[in-house]
Amino acid sequence: MKMLLIAASAASALLAGQAQSKVLTVMPGGDVQEKLQSALLDAKPGDTVSIAAGRYELTDGLSLDVAGVTVKGAGPAATILSFKGQKSSGEGVLITSNKVTVRDLGVEDTKGDGIKSKGVDQITFKNLRIEWTGGPKQTNGAYGVYPVSSTNVLIDHVTVNGASDAGIYVGQSKNIVVQNSTAEFNVAGIEIENSMNADVHDNLATHNAGGILIFDLPNLPQMGGHSTRVFHNKVVQNDTKNFAKKGAIVGDVPTGTGIMVMANRDIHVFENEIDQNQTAAVMVVAYTQKYDDLTYNPLPRDIAVHDNKIGRNGWAPQFPGGDVIAQAMGGSLPSIVWDGVTNFTPKGMTAPVAVHLHFTDGPVANLHFAAPGNIFSAKPEVKPTLDDGPIPEPKPIVLPKLQTRQ
Amino acid sequence: MRRSIAALAAVVCLGAAPAPTGVALNALMSQTPAPTLAAYRLFTDEGGRHPNAQVTPYALNTPLFSDYAEKSRLLYLPPGTHAAYRDKGTLDLPIGATLIKTFAYPADFRRPDEKIRALETRLLIHRRTGWVALTYVWNDQQTEAHLKRAGARIDVSFVDARGKARQVDYRVPNANQCKQCHSLSGQIAPIGVKARNLNGAFPYPEGSENQLAHWTRAGLLVGAPRPDKAPRTAVWNDVADPLEARGRAYLDGNCGHCHNPRGMASNTGLYLDLDENRPVKIGVGKRPVAAGKGSGDLETDLVPGHPDTSIIVYRMASTDPGVLMPELGRSVVHEEGLALVRDYISKMQQP
Numbered sequence: 127m128k129m130l131l132i133a134a135s136a137a138s139a140l141l142a143g144q145a146q147s148k149v150l151t152v153m154p155g156g157d158v159q160e161k162l163q164s165a166l167l168d169a170k171p172g173d174t175v176s177i178a179a180g181r182y183e184l185t186d187g188l189s190l191d192v193a194g195v196t197v198k199g200a201g202p203a204a205t206i207l208s209f210k211g212q213k214s215s216g217e218g219v220l221i222t223s224n225k226v227t228v229r230d231l232g233v234e235d236t237k238g239d240g241i242k243s244k245g246v247d248q249i250t251f252k253n254l255r256i257e258w259t260g261g262p263k264q265t266n267g268a269y270g271v272y273p274v275s276s277t278n279v280l281i282d283h284v285t286v287n288g289a290s291d292a293g294i295y296v297g298q299s300k301n302i303v304v305q306n307s308t309a310e311f312n313v314a315g316i317e318i319e320n321s322m323n324a325d326v327h328d329n330l331a332t333h334n335a336g337g338i339l340i341f342d343l344p345n346l347p348q349m350g351g352h353s354t355r356v357f358h359n360k361v362v363q364n365d366t367k368n369f370a371k372k373g374a375i376v377g378d379v380p381t382g383t384g385i386m387v388m389a390n391r392d393i394h395v396f397e398n399e400i401d402q403n404q405t406a407a408v409m410v411v412a413y414t415q416k417y418d419d420l421t422y423n424p425l426p427r428d429i430a431v432h433d434n435k436i437g438r439n440g441w442a443p444q445f446p447g448g449d450v451i452a453q454a455m456g457g458s459l460p461s462i463v464w465d466g467v468t469n470f471t472p473k474g475m476t477a478p479v480a481v482h483l484h485f486t487d488g489p490v491a492n493l494h495f496a497a498p499g500n501i502f503s504a505k506p507e508v509k510p511t512l513d514d515g516p517i518p519e520p521k522p523i524v525l526p527k528l529q530t531r532q
Numbered sequence: 533m534r535r536s537i538a539a540l541a542a543v544v545c546l547g548a549a550p551a552p553t554g555v556a557l558n559a560l561m562s563q564t565p566a567p568t569l570a571a572y573r574l575f576t577d578e579g580g581r582h583p584n585a586q587v588t589p590y591a592l593n594t595p596l597f598s599d600y601a602e603k604s605r606l607l608y609l610p611p612g613t614h615a616a617y618r619d620k621g622t623l624d625l626p627i628g629a630t631l632i633k634t635f636a637y638p639a640d641f642r643r644p645d646e647k648i649r650a651l652e653t654r655l656l657i658h659r660r661t662g663w664v665a666l667t668y669v670w671n672d673q674q675t676e677a678h679l680k681r682a683g684a685r686i687d688v689s690f691v692d693a694r695g696k697a698r699q700v701d702y703r704v705p706n707a708n709q710c711k712q713c714h715s716l717s718g719q720i721a722p723i724g725v726k727a728r729n730l731n732g733a734f735p736y737p738e739g740s741e742n743q744l745a746h747w748t749r750a751g752l753l754v755g756a757p758r759p760d761k762a763p764r765t766a767v768w769n770d771v772a773d774p775l776e777a778r779g780r781a782y783l784d785g786n787c788g789h790c791h792n793p794r795g796m797a798s799n800t801g802l803y804l805d806l807d808e809n810r811p812v813k814i815g816v817g818k819r820p821v822a823a824g825k826g827s828g829d830l831e832t833d834l835v836p837g838h839p840d841t842s843i844i845v846y847r848m849a850s851t852d853p854g855v856l857m858p859e860l861g862r863s864v865v866h867e868e869g870l871a872l873v874r875d876y877i878s879k880m881q882q883p
Contacts, residue, residue: 163682163706186683189708213685214703216859222708222718237854238824244796245718267854268824275799291824298799343821345812346801347793373820373827373843415819418812 147172154180162188162207169195177231179204187215193223199231202255202285209236217242217272221249225528229253235260240286242272249273250280250529258288262311264369269295270312273302275348280529282306290369291376292317293334296324298348303523304329313370314339314379315361320346324354325523335368336379337361337403342389343375343413344422351390353520356398361385362437363402368444378414380405380444387426389413394430394519401437405444406459408434410483412467414499420473424498430484430517436461447501451493460489460508467495485512555584557610560630560657569653569668569677574608574632578675580653586611587632588752590743592724593732594768594781596713596789596858597866598635599700600692601651602644606632607725609752615725617744617755619763620807622725631656631722637700640691651686652704653677656714656722663720665710681707701863709860717794727756728763728806729785765806768872779876780806782869783814783844786858802833811883815844826855836880845874 150165150173152158162182165175171194179200184207190197197219199205209218218236219228221243229252233240240256243249256270270286273279274297285308286293293312296302302324308331309315315331317339318324331337338361342351361384370377379386382404387393388411400407408431413424440459443452452459468481490512496503556573559566566572569580576582583589587608595603609615610628618624633654639647654667668677669684683706692698711720730743744762747753756762765784766777773781788805790797795805800821803813812818815834820827820843828846839845847857848870856862 160682160684167681167707185685186703186706187709189706189712191708191711212853213701214853214860214863215709216854220708220712222711237852238826238859244799264825265854266825268822268826272822274822291822295822297822343819345818346821347798371825371827372829373831374824375819375821416817417819418817 149174149176151176153178158182166190177205181206183208185211185213189220191222194225196227198229202232205231208234212237236267238267239269239272243276246276248278249276251284253283256286262288266290287311314376320348320351326356327358330360332362333366334364335381336383337364338385340387340393344417344419353392356395359398361400389424391428396433399435403439404442406463407436407439407461409463411465412498425470427481428517432486434487460491462490465495466492482514484517565666567679592729593765594785598861601635604634615753622722629658637690641693712796713789715796723789729765731762731764836882839874839877
């Protein structure tokens with residue numbers, strides 16, 4: 127009986143919890159800055175901030191710091207948050223609370239990043255449009271969607287257009303799914319950086335300078351990126367001239383790169399369609415810049431590239447010396463280009479770590495660089511494949527139910 | 533009859549009782565913020581210029597630049613409580629402690645004590661559940677300040693210290709933005725009340741005295757060593773302090789609240805608080821990560837000897853919201869601060 131009572135009261139508490147969750151609706155007109163921000167401050171866990179169709183001209187960034195809130199528009203073309211007149215904040219929308227979903231709206235012309243989440247567990251970006259409406263420009267903001275230091279990240283049906291760094295950027299995060307999304311006219315389409323365990327699949331990356339990048343950089347709180355699967359994506363015609371400012375790492379990505387893996391381990395690239403990228407279909411390279419970080423491994427290792435549908439790529443590589451190398455290889459770069467650097471000995475070890483590669487798509491160019499980025503030491507060699515044997519594939523990413531059932 | 537006498541007595545008592553005069557601690561501790569600043573009785577006048585008893589003015593050796601606003605700072609401690617000294621981080625403040633900061637502009641900075649227009653008064657209240665940030669915006673008549681949670685913009689005109697007319701599109705932060713700066717590991721926390729930043733003289737009515745010594749003498753602070761044995765943040769604009777110490781102090785006060793391992797910018801790996809001394813962490817040889825156009829076509833955060841190729845300087849000199857640093861609280865360039873940081877970097881030796 128007692129058990130029954132406890133169960134009953136638990137159930138009613140649950141019901142009560144649901145009954146209490148409410149929808150805060152914001153309509154266009156009036157002081158939309160104050161109205162939207164007030165709703166984001168007033169929302170309680172479980173609530174939805176519903177932003178009606180219309181155009182909202184904002185002068186400052188919006189932010190949410192309440193856990194368990196859904197921010198929902200009437201569709202990416204119907205609810206438009208315009209930051210054309212933005213005067214402050216480093217992004218359009220900032221999320222700092224757990225279990226948040228942002229969906230069904232458009233964000234335009236932010237001065238910095240579009241939507242950022244920092245230190246969030248269970249962040250979902252769904253059915254969004256992030257756009258710089260003047261087309262690709264150096265003065266556009268850096269990232270479209272920008273989860274950083276977050277865990278359980280879902281980016282689904284998001285379109286980003288015009289980012290001066292990466293359209294969809296996931297940094298220093300864990301357990302990530304980027305799917306069904308479109309990145310076009312950005313410097314980088316989709317970038318997974320210093321992150322662990324990601325599935326990037328069924329996306330379209332086109333008309334960027336580089337399509338999909340999997341990078342690991344030194345001197346950051348989270349390093350040692352690993353275990354990313356890039357599959358079933360369409361990475362085609364990435365042909366926008368790289369318009370990043372120097373300094374940003376994506377500024378070094380040659381225009382017309384399909385998929386690029388830099389540093390990192392356990393990256394599997396398979397069953398993608400990669401076509402019409404003038405530098406290369408897939409590039410696998412070491413980090414080339416100077417750095418001061420003994421814990422960093424600059425080499426890509428344990429990388430698999432197989433069963434991709436690779437069309438015509440690499441006919442005019444856009445990196446210094448690329449034309450010479452292409453000429454040496456019969457006019458264009460092979461499907462997969464590896465810099466060939468293997469001689470890195472991590473701190474505390476006596477010999478270099480073995481670099482396992484499983485490149486069964488071909489042909490493969492091994493540039494035999496003596497050191498990262500040392501193009502003058504190149505001794506290009508082309509082989510049909512480059513295969514040290516199969517590499518165990520990372521397990522599919524499983525996100526918490528809260529995120530997948532939406 | 534007896535009852536009516538009692539009632540009469542009560543009325544008499546009410547009539548005779550003086551209006552409450554002390555700070556309204558219960559209002560500060562209430563989960564529901566008061567709609568007006570006056571409800572807390574932190575001041576004895578309606579204009580918020582005269583602090584109540586147990587409210588102590590203080591100043592920081594090197595504060596955050598806030599679009600040239602003058603900031604007056606006050607600390608309220610509930611009766612019978614005190615702050616405990618810590619040589620690192622902020623002082624350990626008791627429940628109920630409240631930090632009060634009013635942002636104001638004199639009409640003419642050459643006469644800073646005249647025609648002062650207060651814009652907002654911000655409170656950081658230490659509740660049992662943690663720190664809470666509230667801001668109250670002053671009306672034009674300067675008689676009342678109202679709670680403003682969603683932020684606001686205020687046009688401000690003033691004549692600067694050189695006699696030049698200036699305008700600022702002043703931004704009152706929203707409640708989340710308070711936390712963006714005042715954040716340690718995701719929790720709201722004070723920034724300025726560190727022993728080292730308080731370790732300087734303050735012009736009290738009875739004469740100038742070191743703040744740590746004064747607070748100790750007044751029973752507001754326990755456990756503090758003599759000021760000369762305590763750490764001390766340099767005064768950014770006092771040339772009696774060494775240039776390097778002033779440069780680091782400025783970056784600590786203006787960047788270090790986000791750029792530290794527990795702050796909002798922890799992910800950048802650029803740490804500018806005074807506790808950080810590894811060259812690459814303070815920007816030497818460090819490449820930008822997520823700066824985007826904020827790199828300004830430059831490759832390194834801080835290049836010793838070369839302010840013009842240091843991204844830190846580029847971002848301090850910008851007023852583009854997508855480039856400028858700090859992200860919040862500044863819309864105009866702090867010329868004097870920028871000059872200091874340029875000077876500091878130009879004379880910095882390669883590590």
